[in-house]
Amino acid sequence: MDHPSIHDAALAAIKLHATSPRRRWSDGPMYQWSPATDDVWSLVMHWPAISGVLCEEVARGSAEVTRELERLCVQGRVSRNEAAGIRRSLESMRASGLAMQQIVRLGSGRWRASPDRLDLSAVARAAIRERQRELALRGVELGLDLRSLHVWMDVAVAGALIGAAIDWALSFSTQVRVKVQPTPARIVVRASLPGGVARKSRGNRRMNDNLQWVLVRQLASCARLPVSRSSSAATESAVIDIPTNITLAPRRSAE
Numbered sequence: 300m301d302h303p304s305i306h307d308a309a310l311a312a313i314k315l316h317a318t319s320p321r322r323r324w325s326d327g328p329m330y331q332w333s334p335a336t337d338d339v340w341s342l343v344m345h346w347p348a349i350s351g352v353l354c355e356e357v358a359r360g361s362a363e364v365t366r367e368l369e370r371l372c373v374q375g376r377v378s379r380n381e382a383a384g385i386r387r388s389l390e391s392m393r394a395s396g397l398a399m400q401q402i403v404r405l406g407s408g409r410w411r412a413s414p415d416r417l418d419l420s421a422v423a424r425a426a427i428r429e430r431q432r433e434l435a436l437r438g439v440e441l442g443l444d445l446r447s448l449h450v451w452m453d454v455a456v457a458g459a460l461i462g463a464a465i466d467w468a469l470s471f472s473t474q475v476r477v478k479v480q481p482t483p484a485r486i487v488v489r490a491s492l493p494g495g496v497a498r499k500s501r502g503n504r505r506m507n508d509n510l511q512w513v514l515v516r517q518l519a520s521c522a523r524l525p526v527s528r529s530s531s532a533a534t535e536s537a538v539i540d541i542p543t544n545i546t547l548a549p550r551r552s553a554e
Contacts, residue, residue: 420445464488484541
């Protein structure tokens, strides 16, 4: 039987030469590594890591199911039409995981804004153009009312914010309208829900139970923009106000 001091020396050597685990995107700059079981458990401290693990498992699981579904289609055991509904569910699951990843990363404090002078209407057009094919395949009817609104903002956050607001609206309806207006300065993304569809959708959804809505709030917080939500008998709208301290007058062309 080994002497206890031998075990103590081995444990001390392991601790001396141990290295911290590789940081994940979800770890904040002050993240406390706590692999030891004698640490005091705190969900508040560990929830970013838990969320990161959950997102990775969702991504891995959805990818595995997608590959298996493709194999069944190739073998002729499932038709492409039959697989379409499953693919939509998998895409929705993946989108939820990606939204959670962004929420955790942005909320961790690692990300730093790089403000630049930009026109929000141009950012909105670019964000929509990148998703044009995807939106068309989903049968989305997207109305645009984009007027020049010059601001000082991080362009990546601005584009992600508009995209997240569109995704949130699409959780209610495929009829979405995006508006950028200079007076009062704001972005409005509205989902139109005709008749019984509106009542059914609202009845099955809590006011703020959508990860896309949480992502909108997180992105708006990063940009220091107030965001609100309004409902009517047939619409759900996200309203992002642009404070005067980041609104810029349009540049005059050289004469």
